Amino acid sequence: MPVKLINYFITAIVCIAATPASASEPAHEVSPGIILYNQFKFDTAFTTLEEEARSGSAESQYYLGEALRRRSRYMTPEAQHWYETAAMSGSIYAMIQLGRAKNDLCATMENCPPSQKTQAEWFMEAKKITLPKANNGDPESLYLMYEITLDHQWLEKSANAGYPLAQYWMAVSERQGEGYFFIPGGRDASVRKWLLLSSEGGNPKAMMEYLETLYEKGEMESIRHWLEVAAATGEQEAMSNYGAYTSHTPDKVGYPLDLVKGYAIFSLLKELGDSGGVQDYVDRKIDKIAEKMTPEQIEQSKTVAQEWKDTHPPLSFFPDKLGR
Template identity: 55%
Template sequence: MSVYFRILAIVISALTETCAVAAQENGFSKGITLYNQLKIDSAIAELKKEAQSGISESQYYLGEALRKRNRYMTSEAKEWYEAAAAQENLYAMIQLGRSGNDLCKVMSNCPDSGKPPADWLKNARALAEPLAEKGDAEAMYVMYEITLNRDWLEKSANAGNPDAQFWMAIGDKQGEGFLLPWKRKEAVGSWFKASAEGGNPRAMMEYAAYLYENEGDLKVARHWIKVAAEKGYKSGVSSYGAYLAHAPERFGFELDLVKGYAITSLLKDLDGGGNVQVYVEEVLPEIAEKMTSQQIKEAENFAIQWKKSHPPLSFFPDKLSR
């Protein structure tokens, strides 16, 4: 190979890595998108490319994907968690810290480690606690994950962290904390509302259900179902599409077969993740039976435009999975 082509190859490689890092920093990652769609095998292939470019988030999610696929901490998963942890990724440190309770312990095949799990949790705490004490909402949430002290969860929620607010609502709903019965329901609704307003699509759907069951406010409930769908949340998309097509009729949505069919058809993109196709194959023909061929064409065009203007579909799994 000539010197010119060697230099060209180096430049192209550098540009590829730079673009990958820039895309990640701007919230674009094909690997993480596939992971969030529960397409684990496809995600691993993409995440490896990103992780090898040194992107901490992709290294972390690659560790998650490998651990999930194998159902325990493998040597390869640990390697990528450690790579992310070396870049001060707190979530990777926590997963390494939890590896002492992993299934691999039961199977007696945990990867050898130069650092005990407890030390990883100490490292994570040493980084997170000073930030949490200064009022950083995410650091407070990380402190909750490290310590499992609900006080940190509540502090994070009060500081505006949507994930913490969501889990405060779930905890209150399940009877955690010390609340009078008539205050508990109010607290659940308030936390779900705060989390939804903070952009958490799972909270949006929970809050819509809360409004439907407890306050009968269908207008606001419809709003949050629509927003959850616009965020790409699988449950929001499936509910919004079905309710628009009255398959079934709930929450008082005005009948719109074209939009209902179009939005339901978006779920085809989740083929291979979460067993969604069984639902699609059942509901889509049911809606199509009520439509003309022209309406179906309109729906197909609507779906194309929706994809161009909305984020990819996602199950929004917890970032720090168990």
């Protein structure tokens, strides 16, 4: 693929991936608290998200509710408070989580906190706002109608309208047996198609799964391209693989040896600490790469790391926004 085209893909996807919190939110509005949440730095994220939530950010209010619910593994009164605060500010995602609360652990424990609306009423409110937009063809609203109703037709409509997250879940659902394919190999081809479309739309999870299909077919040129694009989104696994392969620790895909870039990428991953349980792996890799480097190369890598950090989205595990 020509260099200009590769750079176009990376630039476009960086712009999309800079908004892991919301596909519709401009990159400059992604808050520090949400970045920390996406990096699984929960201890720091709680404090930062609460400051942002109290300042009136509906997105941070929603993510604070998510963080609190995930920490306790059920709907606590504090989590519900922040979901409801976000919902009253128009967050459809918060309304959906409040609508799902009947299936939460607190229902089994019979200690769900009182709500301003019933679960059914929150779903009705979400649908009342979302349905008109969906009927006008808004891709994200089509997807949210799927989350509200679990009607697969909405998911398919959203995917066909070009919403990358819906395209990803179309691939997942078809891989799990959804739909009918009469031509041998049709299912695999359709899954691959949806993963590619979602990848082209900037979805890092789709990119990583699309890479697996490329590995199976041995399509090395495409692997090199898509791994570089995935790493450019800040997806931590893609960055880890990209850093390892560019530094030939090991050389699996045929990148030119670049110890400085590989070391720089792992030095950035080191900033995650033990988030996601990656610290030991990162430490081992960075030591292994350093064994092959001169002090001058290690010093040079600091500049490369800073340049990457200045021109790429933050590192992220890209957790699902509508967490279960």
